[in-house]
Amino acid sequence: MMKILIRADGGKTIGMGHIMRTSVLAEELRRCAEVSYVCSEEEEFDFGVNFLRQNGYFVYRFSEENLLSKINDIAYDCMIVDSYNVDANFFKSVKRAGSFLGYIDDLKKEEYPVDFIVNQNPYALDLNYTEENYIETFLGITYVLLRKEFQNPTKRYINPICKDILVTIGGSDINRITEKIIQNILKEELDMTLHVVIGPAFPKGYLDTFSHPKVKLYYNPIMSHLMKKCDLAVSACGSTVYELAACGTPTIGIVVADNQMMAYEKLKQLGIIKGSNVENILDSIKEMTYEKRLEMSRKGQELVDGLGAKRLASEIIRLITKE
Structure with a gap:
């Protein structure tokens, strides 16, 4: 062999x-x-x-x-x-x-x-x-x-009302960007639930004591299930954005490392993600209309088959x- x-x-x-x-x-x-x-x-x-x-x-x-x-x-x-x-x-x-x-x-x-x-x-x-x-x-x-869970996904149904938002920054978060995103989204009372993924290499105890009725924390989820559950995602522009595209989950992309910049720019150009930064994340969420999410979902699944x-x-x- x-x-x-x-x-x-x-x-x-x-x-x-x-x-x-x-x-x-x-x-x-x-x-x-x-x-x-x-x-x-x-x-x-x-x-x-x-x-x-x-x-x-x-x-x-x-x-x-x-x-x-x-x-x-x-x-x-x-x-x-x-x-x-x-x-x-x-x-x-x-x-x-x-x-x-x-x-x-x-x-x-x-x-x-x-x-x-x-x-x-x-x-x-x-x-x-x-x-x-x-x-x-x-x-x-x-x-x-x-991963296998993203192979040949079924066509995505897009909920006209955006109720569930996924927040995922990757396996590690040494700059504690996840917490900053949560804080910026919660500046206003929105009728949405945040589903926040805590990566396996996050700082020990990170957000363990955090509690908010509109925020759910996930420590070892099946990511494809969570992506399909959520109407919109806020994601770093690493491999996760391709997983989201395969699932047809409309995505707001942010750059958390220099090596993500080229993917960020190209995916914006292709209409696969909407670009934003941590400070403007709340405004970006408000701009994600049903029509934009529908188009983004279609383009993502056309591009990525897993x-x-x-x-x-x-x-x-x-x-x-x-x-």
Whole structure:
């Protein structure tokens, strides 16, 4: 059986995005490959490692100083890297004959010396990757990595009256943006209920003592169920916005990290989200008419079918087998 190695980290500071999306891909890959992970041994990344181990993955852990040399001691057929803490020199150091090397990219800071590039974002085709540098490029939202619960969703019914609002900022929230959003929405008495997701890597005890009759807190929800329950979402512009699009949930997008800006701008341009910021969130909610929500829901479900992980895993296996 072929062996695939994934290099990614996740924790309370950097968030869980790299771990979550690679684990979605890994689940599909391990149908016909042995998949393991390489993670940094820094305590900051314990959260991501524990998640992976709980889901049945073997995890190699090395210090940053020894990472490159230790990776080269591992036998594998293909390594997939999902990290911002790498550059061309990293890939040159781990590239070797007989193994495939791929990179899950978001920002295209440079051309990378790898065999294949994945960029699942809707702006990927605007970044002008030099395709002759790679054996294959897998670009665009066709390859967006979403969990099984978001595959082939049914067409969304849009409630004419907006009663339930989802607030989700991601797996971590070190800047306590969730609380600021709640406070700004509750400045006025609205006949709406806020459904607030507390991510697994949020600060310990965050909002534990918060209580309000119009606010419900969720600590480990089935996200697709919650998204379908709510008439509108306020979301950070990470992978969650693609999940919301698949569910047909109209979304107000906010940027909580610099690496979300390109997705934010492109999704606004495509009419998938309405852009806002924390301070203006209440006004943005008021502007979300039934007609706007209806159009946004339709466009989102036309764009995202949730099958990106299956497509990408199939292509990667084909590529490794062929070469």
